[in-house]
Amino acid sequence: MPELPEVETIKRQLDVVLKGLRIERVKVINPKCFQGDQKQIEGQKVKKVSRRAKITFIELENGLYLAIHLKLTGQLIFRKKEEKEQKFCDQKEGPFAVCELPNKFTRVIIRFDKGNLFYNDLRMFGWIKIVKSLEEVGGEKLGPEAIDEKEFSFDYLKKVLAKTSRPVKIIIMDQQKIAGIGNIYANEALFKAGILPSRSSSSLKGLEIKKLRESIISVLKEAIEKKGTSDKDEAFRQITGEKGSFQNCLMVYGKAGEDCPGCKGKIKRISLGGRGTFFCEECQN
Ligand SMILES: [Zn+2]
Structure with missing residues (x-):
């Protein structure tokens, strides 16, 4: 599941390409993945893109936001209108390759004046919501950002x-x-x-x-x-x-049974809180 670095990556990249673009049309292919009335955002220009925890926010001129949570398998892929569809395509990459867009996992398409944003989601746990504020998607309950060195003191x-x-x-x-x-x-x-x-x-x-x-x-x-x-x-x-x-x-995630990069021991795996947990008994106390 995307964590802070993945969502931050998406946010930074979207901010560069979407800022100043105007939403022409929102095509909802799977209503399960989209909440809100798309008429409220069609015609609106993007002010900026921001992030809080694992949620990306596309801020619009009229004060509304598109809040997006990728959950397990969500993807946000942007294609400029003139861009060749096959730019980063490798068929060997499996179900998450984005050779052709839309593909069978495309759930929402946001058409901008200069390109299209495709929301793909194989398992469909993710969502896009039109919101007035961060609080509407649980923002008030979140702790400080883990990369905010001041607040996460x-x-x-x-x-x-x-x-x-x-x-x-x-x-x-x-x-x-x-x-x-x-x-x-x-x-x-x-x-x-x-x-x-x-x-x-x-x-x-x-x-x-x-x-x-x-x-x-x-x-x-x-x-x-x-x-x-x-x-x-x-x-x-x-x-x-x-x-x-x-x-x-x-170094350790997903590497059970492999050599520890810090010593001659092997990396172990246990389940903690239902999640795969990887560590070295020699290097960690
Ligand atoms: Zn070790």
Whole structure:
């Protein structure tokens, strides 16, 4: 599922291509994926594109937003009108390749004056909603952004962890406490910080908390630079249709049984809170 780095990648790319473009028509192919009256946004120009946690917001001149959550398999692919459809196509890439658009997973098409934005979603858990504010899609309940170094401060993290003895991995993935960290980056940040995912949150000491915070921020920033992670299913795509590349930089996520990059041990996998959890018993305490 796209996490903060993937959605940030989409947001940055959409902001560049959509700013100033006018929505001509919204074609809803699957009503399950779209909420709102498209007449309210047709004819509107895009002011900017922003992000909160895993939700992308396309802000329009009339004050309305298109809020988009990609959930498990959502994709936002933009094609300029003059662009050749086959630019980033590799048939070997499977169901998430975007060789021709629209394809059988295209659920909504937003036609702009200078191009088309295709919302594809194989499993259809994602959505697009017309909203007046962030709060309408649960924004008020979210914790600080994990890459906001000011709000996601050492003191804040220390306070959050001190309150509970639940496993630290579960706590850093709780969106109401810290926004944007999902399973991939929780595993990676804990490995980098040398902390076992199952450790009781309140048992973490000052230096460990400092290391954990720094690891979360640096892992997320590096993943943004690498344009996100296209996990094994390769569902995640940049707006061009290309994959991200942080999957080539993963240290432990998805690597059970492989050699640990930090020692001679093997990476283990357990289930924690129902999610695959990867770690090295030697390198993490
Ligand atoms: Zn190790």
